[in-house]
Amino acid sequence: MYEDLKNRVAVITGGSKGIGTAISERFGKEHMSVVINYNSDAKGAQEAADKVEQNGGKAVIVQANVATEEGNNALLKAAVDNFGDLDVWVNNAGMEIKSPTHELSLEDWNRVISIDQTGVFLGSKTALNYFKEHGKKGNIINMSSVHEQIPWPTFSSYAAAKGGVKMFTKTIAMEYAKDGVRVNAIGPGAINTPINAKKFADKEQYDQTVSMVPMDRIGKPEEVAAGAAWLASDESSYVTGVTLFIDGGMTLYPAFMNGQG
Secondary structure, eight states: OOGGGTTOEEEETTTTSHHHHHHHHHHHHTTOEEEEEESSOHHHHHHHHHHHHHTTOEEEEEEOOTTSHHHHHHHHHHHHHHHSOOOEEEEOOOOOOOOOGGGOOHHHHHHHHIIIIIHHHHHHHHHHHHHHHTTOOOEEEEEOOGGGTSOOTTOHHHHHHHHHHHHHHHHHHHHTGGGTOEEEEEEEOSBOOGGGHHHHHSHHHHHHHHTTOTTOSOBOHHHHHHHHHHHHSGGGTTOOSOEEEESTTGGGOGGGTTSOO
16 A cells, blocks of 8 residues: 555546446555546446445546546546545546458547547646646556557557557656656556456457466456556656556567567
């Protein structure tokens, strides 16, 4: 646990399931106050909030579209109205659509980009304005992916969005470093989340995915949450502009593991 995180206030977008829920629960263990955003899964968001409070933190849930300024402003208002401040903003909400690129509709391209990239911009902008207005040395954590680095055929919109998140993170980290604002990203690899449940239920697909991970296993959401807690804490006070890959070594080109090539 990180003592400095106690009573700090965080906003987590896409907090009703998977990695977002795990980060919420971990922040609860740090005795933080958390605004849990959801799009449609109010039940999942409330369950996450209950776990935050069971873990010793405080939580409220807020329905909001993170691809809009109004949605992000509502999340900030909830943080200030309920907990009096904002210290950490986690841009976690995301989605993916599988399609051969030549068949991908503009509508589906825009759906992915609006959440995975524009949502990160708008959430970061909202947090940055608050930090500047209040002279705070705040903290922004953007959820990227190993696919900011690894190409992913038939998921070009997702890979493009995450590649954009990588450079956006680095750029604003440099832009606001002198203000004491730290901005980092997390790049999860294969993690056992609800979005992957159907795929991992198929043994062939599960085994194929494991074969791409040098550590020879699928990751857990709480392992990603541990990285988020570290980045949010003062233990990482000299870290900004990086992507922390939590991927079991997936970005290490595992095809070369046995000295082949």
